[in-house]
Amino acid sequence: MPVSLHFCVVKNEIMIRTVYYLLCAGVLLFSTACTHYYYAPNTLQTPFLQKRGDMRVSAGYIAGDEFQGLELHAVLSPVRYGAVMVNYLDVRNSGNNFSSNNDWGKGQLIEIGLGGYYPATDKLSLSLFAGWGGGSVLNAYDQDARADLRFQRRFLQPGLAVQGRWVRFGAALRLNQLQYVRGDINYAIGEPHITTITRIEQQSPHFVPESAFTLGVGTRPFWVNMTLNTNHKADRTDLGFAEATFGIALFCELDYFWREQTSGAASKSE
Amino acid sequence: MKKLRILLPLFGVLLLAAACNRDADFNYYYYEPEDYALISQYLNLPDRPDNYQSELPKHLSAMGLATRPVDQDKAILGRVLFYDKHLSKDGTVSCASCHRQELAFADDKQVSTGVFNRAGDRNSIALGSVLSFSAYYGTDLFGSSGIPFFWDNRANTASDQNISSMTNPKEMDMTHADIVTAVQTQPYYEPLFRMAFGNGQITSERVSEAIAEFVNAIGSFNSKFDHEAEKSLGYNVYSNLEFNSFSGFTDAENRGKLIYLNNCASCHSPTQGRPPKIKANNGLDAATVDVGVGGITNSSYDMAMFKVPLLRNIALTAPYMHDGRFATLEEVVEHYSSGVQAHQNLSPELLVNGTPRNLNLSAQEKSDLIAFLHTLTDEQLKTDQRYSDPFK
Known part of the structure; x- marks a missing residue:
């Protein structure tokens, strides 16, 4: 998800970072050297879908180094083996490593995905979604200069979800084609930002592979999901793309309620 | 529901088609x-x-x-x-x-x-x-x-x-x-x-x-001298500058470089980076005509002393000296070769046993030195x- 924000460069190994994120559950890395950046992965949905009528929604908090925001997810299976997902994200900079009040950033994304799922067992569900979305990244710098980028993103997302009584686990890949379609950039933002944005423009569309691992605890119909999303694009740093985000969300299986009512009504009528 | 099963993938295809690639339209601006x-x-x-x-x-x-x-x-x-x-x-x-x-x-x-x-x-x-x-x-x-x-x-x-x-x-x-x-x-x-x-x-x-x-x-910084110096010297500035010929220089330019380093660089800088001296009397006149730095400091030691300029682009900046008395580089070189006047504040570099040191350059040496001075021109x-x- 595109976020502008100050990205503090911390060159930790992925594993170290992964463990750190999971353990700290949203406590962000903090360092001293900061920069704006222009893309960060939103949380990948890894829905556990079993049958037609399944509907899940979640609302959560997402954070990366020096940015944070709100995320909303929804997925519905209107037909057997078929589903629609919608994701929304709004993030803004956070932290104190800003040179002035004129130095900030924010980003939004909304996207829709269509796909299929296959309930391999009553505890395992496989899925494949394709989707499209769009959003914006607005960075403001000193001198009141701004860079406003608009983008579209297509993605293909294979994933799996395992759900037990108290714990659920999800994993997914997201293969993105990230196309920056418009930009209004004030040269006064200066270097190295101009060079970074020029690079983004010249190399667009970008292929951005991402992965996500979700760990959920709770029980039907409510879960608390924690997701670590990692951007695997090799030159992400040169492009000002964030390396990782962490999300924590309250996840609800809405279908649980009307199925309870339906089954309750059915048992009464019986 | 069967309709939905057909429509859903169709909708997906349409979505992806709608998102087909288009060129980035970035507008860079500076002024409103x-x-x-x-x-x-x-x-x-x-x-x-x-x-x-x-x-x-x-x-x-x-x-x-x-x-x-x-x-x-x-x-x-x-x-x-x-x-x-x-x-x-x-x-x-x-x-x-x-x-x-x-x-x-x-x-x-x-x-x-x-x-x-x-x-x-x-x-x-x-x-x-x-x-x-x-x-x-x-x-x-x-x-x-x-x-x-x-x-x-x-x-x-x-x-x-x-x-x-x-x-x-x-x-x-x-x-x-x-x-x-x-x-x-x-x-x-x-x-x-x-x-x-x-x-x-x-x-x-x-x-x-x-x-x-x-x-x-x-x-x-884009003179022939700069290109050759950067190419040849690396970080061993002084030693290599003096002892190495520049491969991109002509023989005359390399000979002129040596003459320059041996006779001029102590005031005007061997690398054209910054003149080692900020003021000097170069023997233009035996008597003080223009007090120069002395007019500012009121020191007798500064009378008739003037800024020592860098020689970058010197071939472009005629006429020469503080009063523009020399119209050409040939006249300047001739001054140092044979025309240095005794003055109480004459720079020590231009003195030998208390008397003015004239370089006594041959015609070839003068020509070589001028050839070198032309390499200091930055056409860009x-x-x-x-x-x-x-x-x-």
Whole structure:
């Protein structure tokens, strides 16, 4: 998800970072050297879908180094083996490593995905979604200069979800084609930002592979999901793309309620 | 539901098709559109700001020299002010009138002509490259003190220098109030000042600061000498410079380089980075005609001493010396070869046993030395758009 924000460069190994994120559950890395950046992965949905009528929604908090925001997810299976997902994200900079009040950033994304799922067992569900979305990244710098980028993103997302009584686990890949379609950039933002944005423009569309691992605890119909999303694009740093985000969300299986009512009504009528 | 099963994938295909690739449409801008429209009525300023930040070649950076950070907005404003004739009493003279880009920001007159055709006192000093000798040069081998401006070194900074010239009756003959009024009446300055200083307030100090930013940013490092020095020297500046011939030089140029290093470099710098001496008497006259630095310090030891200029672009900056007495490089070389006069403050480098040291160069050696001096010319500087006249 595109976020502008100050990205503090911390060159930790992925594993170290992964463990750190999971353990700290949203406590962000903090360092001293900061920069704006222009893309960060939103949380990948890894829905556990079993049958037609399944509907899940979640609302959560997402954070990366020096940015944070709100995320909303929804997925519905209107037909057997078929589903629609919608994701929304709004993030803004956070932290104190800003040179002035004129130095900030924010980003939004909304996207829709269509796909299929296959309930391999009553505890395992496989899925494949394709989707499209769009959003914006607005960075403001000193001198009141701004860079406003608009983008579209297509993605293909294979994933799996395992759900037990108290714990659920999800994993997914997201293969993105990230196309920056418009930009209004004030040269006064200066270097190295101009060079970074020029690079983004010249190399667009970008292929951005991402992965996500979700760990959920709770029980039907409510879960608390924690997701670590990692951007695997090799030159992400040169492009000002964030390396990782962490999300924590309250996840609800809405279908649980009307199925309870339906089954309750059915048992009464019986 | 069967319809849905068919429609869902179809919808997906349509979605992806709608998202088909299109080229990025990035609009880079610097000025607000209305500001740029106004500015463009008068000025040829690019919509993308020029980059005035120079990168020194290795043979200079290896000496510890470094460029100072340049405020691009102030340098752009300074460029406009530098070329603006409104900043003179009769509207006929700008800084650029006496510091012409095609002449490495020198003048081809013995003394320049100011407002109302008034003659100046001394020859116009080349400003390319001020970056090499400005007080703002930054950390270098010689400490933090910079090299002052004017032939008599009376200005410590480029800002002091330009305000002095603007208010000099023989040059631009303005008062501080005149400067402010002249700038305020030109509509293109308000947005430029706003960009440079955060608001459109115009003061003579800001005018001076902006011009200084531009002048201090003028860098000239693209001479044949620079290319060869960087290529040949690496970081062993002094030893290699003296003992290695430059592969890209002609035989005459290499011979001239040796003559220069052995006879001239101790005052004018072996690397053309910064002159080791900031003032000297070079034996032009046996008696003091112009007191030079002595007129500022009132010291007898400074009488008839003048700034030691860098020799970058020297082939472009005729006539030579503080009074422009020598019209050609041949005349200059001849002076050092046979014309050095005894003076009480004659530089020690030009003395042998208390008497003037003439180099007594042969005709071949003079020719070789001049060939070397021509390698110090930076042709790119003459047409560098960043330093050119922006007025339409």
